[in-house]
Structure formats: C-alpha cells, structure tokens
Amino acid sequence: QVQLVQSGVEMKKPGASVKVSCKASGYTFSLHGINWVRQAPGQGLEWMGWISGYNGNTKYAQKFQDRVSMTTDTSTNTVYMELRSLRSDDTAIYFCAREGNNHGWKYFDYWGQGTPVTVSS
C-alpha cells in the first residue's frame, strides 16, 4: 500500500533552516510527483511547491520561491523540503502529498502524516 512517512517534530529559531523528509513506499516513485502543503495553526491549506519523482524538476509557489528547496533521493525514494530564513509565521504543520493523475486531472491522493515545525526564539 502507498505510504508517505515524514520526519518528526522540529523546533527552530528565527533565521534558521529546517529540512523535512518524506519517504515514499508502495508505488513506483518515478511515476508520481510529490507536493508540499503547509497549514498554520487554525488556518487553511497552502501549497508550497512540487517536485517530479521522475527527474527532480521543481515548481515552487511564488511566495516561497526565494526560501524553499525541494530535492529527491531516488536511492531511498525520499523527498526533502528545506525552508530557509525561518520566521515565526512559518510555524505550521508541513505535509507531503503524492500527485495522482487520471486522464489529465491531477490531485493529491496520498498524504504524509504531517511534520509540525515551530519557529520561536
């Protein structure tokens, strides 16, 4: 069965960086992209970006363009999301989600459990 397992809780100081991992299993990694979505406390869902499982190409939301990097390790089927220059308003739960595709319609069909990131001095 498809599983996305994320790394654990992170606590960071303002200005630091955080790197969250998402290990995929149960499907052919190269056939699906992975997206990152975050959710601040009590708020809605915010898309951060996408990375191809095939060739590592990326597309970032404009809001995060200058601070985020997404990478893959195909030897372990793991995706990483690094967010730099952290601020208090980056405090959120960060989810990875697999991109499904059916006749051109795309959606997030499997999600990781979420990684809480707290940014505080």
Next chain:
Amino acid sequence: EIVLTQSPGTLSLSPGERATLSCRASQSLSYNYLAWYQQKPGQAPRLLIYGASSRATGIPDRFSGSGSGTDFTLTISRLEPEDFAVYYCQHHGSSPMYTFGQGTRLEIK
C-alpha cells in the same frame, strides 16, 4: 492567479440532512480541474472528488461533486456523524500550480 472562494465559511447541520458546499473560482477553470478534500482535526486531508465530479477510490456515494466554469458544488446527500469536518476545494493549473480555497467548516447543529 486563480482565487477560489468557498461558502459558507461555516455550515451547521444535523446528521441525516443534506449539505451543499460551494466553491467559486475567480476565472473559468480549464477542464474542470477542481478537487475536493475533507480534513478532520489532527489528520491529513483526504481526497474526495477530482475532475469536479469523479469520486476518489473508497469514497461513499453520498459524496458528489458538480459544476463547471467558475461555480462548483460538493454535496453530501445524507450527513453521517463522521462527515463533520473541514472541506477544501483545490484547483490545479498548468506548469504545475495548485490553489486551495479557504475551507468550509461543517459542524453539528
């Protein structure tokens, strides 16, 4: 950039009633590139509907999606206790690019 506006912000209904949730796009959506998700407290979102009207695997048939262009609807025909949650619509554009609505909270009346 397309903006998705969901209404109402909160919907209060009783089990057994019908729920109608709206998602309006700021521009017409190509090919009905619209999905719906359900999120319960402390959980990751769950895919319900894609392509505006196709149910995802394992989703009960009391959930249905409809609409085209700029106006889309998620209908839950008869509410079960486990359906009370927050619902999000999502659009995917080219390149890829994704946008979520702000969510509708469905609460027990």
